[in-house]
Amino acid sequence: MDSTDKSRREWNRLIKSFSYACNGFKNAFVQERNLQIHSLISLIVIAAGFFFGISKSEWLVILLLIGGMITAELLNTAIERVVDLVTKDYHPLAKQAKDIAAAAVFVYAFTAIIIGLVIFLPYLNII
Numbered sequence: 001m002d003s004t005d006k007s008r009r010e011w012n013r014l015i016k017s018f019s020y021a022c023n024g025f026k027n028a029f030v031q032e033r034n035l036q037i038h039s040l041i042s043l044i045v046i047a048a049g050f051f052f053g054i055s056k057s058e059w060l061v062i063l064l065l066i067g068g069m070i071t072a073e074l075l076n077t078a079i080e081r082v083v084d085l086v087t088k089d090y091h092p093l094a095k096q097a098k099d100i101a102a103a104a105v106f107v108y109a110f111t112a113i114i115i116g117l118v119i120f121l122p123y124l125n126i127i
């Protein structure tokens, strides 16, 4: 196999991985109301960023928060699916796994809200 074939196969693998990730996002988005709500809030925050003309460093923080929030929600969904795959019966460890994953999203969301307020409140001339 020459190097052109090898790099074509690498590209195909990369494209396949990307399409699996797109499918994963689509599935989670269609089925998870929380992910839809977080995506909507993200769009509102982006619109607010344009409206208030926030600085470049503020944009970087906001984008990091949005990416982190959606990533946390996706990981939470993945954990829920794995738990449901392992058992449909009540199990204290299943409960712990789901509740801890949900807590991770909550902690991230709470942090994001605080940082969001620190960024946007000065633009509202409230503080």
Ligand SMILES: Nc1ncnc2c1ncn2[C@@H]1O[C@H](COP(=O)(O)OP(=O)(O)OP(=O)(O)O)[C@@H](O)[C@H]1O
Pocket: 032, 034, 080, 087, 088, 089, 090, 091, 092, 094, 095, 096, 098, 099, 102
């Ligand atoms: N197999 C299980 N064993 C024990 N507790 C479970 C099990 N499955 C879910 N639970 C618990 O029941 C509650 C509801 O879980 P559920 O799977 O409906 O997710 P959820 O928190 O409603 O999230 P979502 O709305 O994203 O589905 C949670 O406290 C969860 O820990």
